Amino acid sequence: MGITGYDRLIAAVREYLDEDKVDWVVRAFIKARDSHDGQYRRSGEPYITHPVAVATILADMRLDHQSLMAALMHDVIEDTPVTWDELASEFGETVANLVDGVSKLTQIEFRTRAEAQAENFQKMTLAMARDIRVMLVKLADRLHNMRTLGPLSIEKRTRIATETLDIYAPIANRLGINTIRVELEDLGFAALHPMRAKYIRKAVDKLRGNHREIISEIRSRLDNCLKDRGLPGKIVGREKHLNSIYQKMKSKRKSFHEIMDVYAFRIITESEDDCYRILGAVHSLYKPLPGRFKDYIAMPKANGYQSLHTTLFGMHVNIEIQIRTQEMEEIANNGIASHWLYKTADSDAISANFTRVDRWVKGLMQMREHAGDSLEFIEHVKIDLFPDEIYVFTPKGKIMELPAGATPVDFAYAIHTDIGNACVACRINKHLGSLSAPLSSGQTVEIITAPTAKPSPSWLNFVVTGKAKSGIRHYLKHQRQAEAHDLGKALIKRSLKSFNKKLSEISEVQKQRVVEHNQVDNFDALLEEIGMGNRMAYIIGRQLVQEDSHVPEQEVELTRDDSPKSTLTIKGTEGLMVNFAHCCKPIPGDPIVGVMDSGSGMIIHSDSCSKVEQHLAGDNPSIHLSWAKDITDEFTVQLRVELERQRGIIAEIAAAITVADGNIEHISVIEQNAKLSIISLVIHVSGRKHLARVMKRIRNVRAVTNITRVRA
Template sequence: MSLEAAVGDLANELGSYLDTSRINQVRRAFYYAEQAHEGQMRKSGDRYITHPLAVARILAGLRLDHQSLMAAMLHDVIEDTGIPKDALAEQFGDDVAELVDGVSKLTQIEFRSRAEAQAENFQKMTLAMAKDIRVILVKLADRLHNMRTLGPMPYEKRQRIATETLDIYAPIANRLGMHAISTELEDLGFAALHPMRSRYISKAVQKLRGSHREIIEEIQGRLQAKLNERGLPGRIIGREKHLNSIYNKMKLKQKSFREIMDVYAFRIITDTEDDCYRILGAVHSIYKPLPGRFKDYIALPKANGYQSLHTTLFGMHVNIEIQIRTEAMEHIANDGIAAHWLYKNEPSDVTSVNQTRVDRWVRGLMEMRERADDSLEFIEHVKFDLFPDEIYVFTPRGKIMELPRGATPVDFAYAIHTDIGNATVACRINRNLGSLSRPLQSGQTVEIITAPGARPNPAWLSFVVTGKARSSIRHSLKGRKHAESMDLGRELLKKSLVGFGKRLSDISDAQKQAVVTHNQVNSFDDLVSDIGLGNRMAYLVARQLVSGAEEKESGEATGDLQGGGNAPVTIQGTEGMLLHFATCCMPIPGDPIVGVMDSGSGMTIHSDTCPTLPDDDLGRSRLTQLTWAKDITNEFSVELRVEMERQRGVVAEVANAVAMADGSIERINVDEQNARFGEITLVIKVHGRKHLARVMRRVRNIKVVTSINRVKY
């Protein structure tokens, strides 16, 4: 077909829903693009302009607005022909120029790795979607035509494009409710990655369909007869399983090809919601429904706006899957967010709900993007949101919330609002107190209990599944870690400056800036934070501040490397994520203590006599002298070893003695020595050395106890 004829066909198709002036604007965009791409060819040998024209045809099939079609015609002009965005804006208006620019920017960055390329692309896509969702629709149509014409590409490029399609573009199309494009992208990607498997399954499907034609026609005839009998409007169409779906079910669910294909699928499309439920009753009167296989996605739509009634029936010795929906729901199911333009002039509840869901999803992506440190972390957060298998739970006021399968009350809390998630302390499930880590089930009512000043627990990261919860928790923990590293770093720096006879307030801004520049960090706060994290030595930074930034860092400096050994840092015991108590010596308030800086993770506190500490002068000089605050109320773990004569009930007696001294047992282990003597190892919680002495005295007073000692490894 000639280009002129192809453009004429497109104009005829657009005539069914666009007026003449808008069709002429699309034509003008085509002629402009044809001139711009003059002389450029595709790998297949076709003129390059055939590609933008084919992309516009795909969007016309979705009945998109004229600006999207113009952007489709022009989508490669900025990138491939050097025509600037301003020139397009002058010719076709700002909206079209912005759309073309948005599509162009999705493929313009050079990447160091494929994983980074995909992640970076996805971040750019998110920004583009937030500005105008039509950018991603043009990009999906562009990708779909590229996948249809992938054949002439070199093998490695085919593999890369197919993998990216399956990893990013098909899931996005699915998340936007565009089932038709999503399934075609999946099948084309599967065929490019596994051509032999694709051909084998395709032949097997055709063969099976031929041998089962009579059964399919009989089922369809009985369904149609029942609808006619009850005077219900509805057209019945067979539903094909696509190749990638069959392959994934065989691979992941360990099902045989015959098991998957022994299910006959039909779709009944009718006029109204009311008709959907009437037809459901009609089909249940012919064949028996299978228990637990009915889903009402009309009352509870999927997160991407999909609505339909699903039921599985048993008849004629086979399972029959039936979907029942209205014409509007059929458009939403196939075209998703693209159907928004189809109903723009006659808005329906279905469309507005779908638009709201997509807007909410894109907003959520933007929040995650702002919190993520880099594009790879961002895409890790998003993966769960791209592959949802939803559950539906209720707020106490009856509002429905959709969450991915496996979501916990913490995911639910963050889905409501980030601040609620951050302040969560407990939850009620169906009015009873529940576990924050237990996965929720559809139909449960969830109430979140919050407390002012509460903060996310790092352990939550081990069980939350939604990207929003994961990114919000990480963001909060990073902020907390930064604040704590600042506090600890400032304390250590002050202490080191005392050794030089200076205070932090004596250091001028110019001196601080010189040291910041010398150490190649962004700010003095970052330098202080690095000290708290253990990435820099407080003594060396203090020496630079006092002597000038040109002072070189040297690990061979003499004297107390932490500086000011007579000014120990005070420890409260509640400093948070950057102070760790060593498990080798288990220090408690009252023990002489020192700190060892660990690069990136802060300070570990050891007992001064811990055998794991260095014993040479240089090694000891690198330790930070610490002292306990006077009013510590926290509990600390201590390990005790008790030797005693074996006697019935002695373990209970030891436990009782610990309780009488206001101690609590964390762990207890009985080691048998011989028939007469035994040994108990127990870890207990105490407030300090005085409390420990009281506990040990109580245990020692038990008649059968021969010795009790504190254990240090």
């Protein structure tokens, strides 16, 4: 048909598709050719050459006919008058949806690495969730665009190359499509750093010429070793790619010659059993380097990659060997695309890889739902796109892949969000372990849950997976809203009491007026605002009892305490919206006051604390509080102890605190001389009576000369 590349495309398609499916591909080509008639690329070529090239990339990966049809027509909805309905009636809804999905992805421009990019990445996630083939077509489209960057301006080339390295190459890697990933990385590197790429390419060519004899000798010895043992295997040289060399030089701070002082080979064999036999054979030929063996067959990478990796020392050089079957080779090169290649072969490895990718995409969707905003979402996704995996086991022996640095909490969320939310402890190799300690490959991890447990905000300081971070933030956000609502409701009831009103007596009409006046969505949202300290309960209460709620807020007279006659009861550890001040560390029995802090809810201080006056000076209302009876929580108290220096005195004081049922959190020496020491003790007690008992025990230690509670 006279179109560049068309004959090659049809020849490639005929190698693996039935003739009726080939006919569908031809029909899609004719539709695309006619639709793009008169359109040209920047290079001056007819526009149809681009979709033909994209389809050829997918045909070389042996994708199904619907993907090829979508590739040929991927720009017709966006660039021509053709509509979705027209495509659906002519080629079916599946193909029309694929074309529409790719068109929407094409419209995405990642201009910055901030919010616009993040929102667009969410659109990509939705497209992948509907049909992963949309992303495969998009990757092939991006690859051909990268191959033909030449005619574009430097600015546009730089933007497209940066976007490719930031977004598309990592996605290709996560989907296991190594051939596309490597070429995207090398093309992106060459576009951003043309001189560096040119230098490294020349150096690689020169080095390859110089080392031809050594490479030939090693290959010959490996070949003879396999033949002597009757092991089937095809030996191929493995080249290091430009971007890979450059990144290693940068990250490992090594010279080009240090990076290249390794000879890499791949051995392709027939069965998994042969892989391990060949491993034994090469280890007998050259000495393996300790710690450099990796078994990705028993424990595949997160993207489905399987292979044996070993590094040998022979002929005064290091030799890297990868050993895998032909099927593993296909998965390594084409990743999820192998699913269509082997669809009829009922391959367990391919099915497992497809399931793995499907699980990843579903995980993305879950993160998307939980994320507070698009920036938070893309932060989580980038963590998952750049993993350095470790492999750990469940108690039943199931392998879980996690990023390096992952903790038992990450493991819990990887199993299920509900397991993560209810996690209280863990066993690592049958021994109790820390929830925050990074896991190592090979460990067996068991999560202990409790029905009343809930995530701690401190977990965000050590979890590393996107799923764990989004799960914790989602839970805390909802918990924060619920607690803010309950606190706001308690505060508004208390304010209404000073007007001799009950909340149940306020009509829905009046509530709605106040809601509209304060410009919030609904009354529950208004209560949340009060609970968070963003609005004053007294002002809202006054608006609720006014028949005309339009009372200007500046006319309301604020006092130190909006209702001194009534108090709120504090039960102990109140949650996220009620916090105890670190300055005065109040404990049950102390007279206390609550200060509303915008966005943080209520902070509880001792009523004699100097910080209370500062808050009131800033117009923050205070609330009189009382302690509930029978509080069982522990509270932190700081003590200042003056004592004579004696050997073993710290141990004696610790013993005295233990006898009084106190818990020591921290001991430090404030100052000391030859005869006297002053120490600071941070201890946990249940209230003032318990504190008095502890202080009495400490005072009874003979060396102690003075003890005081530190209030600020």
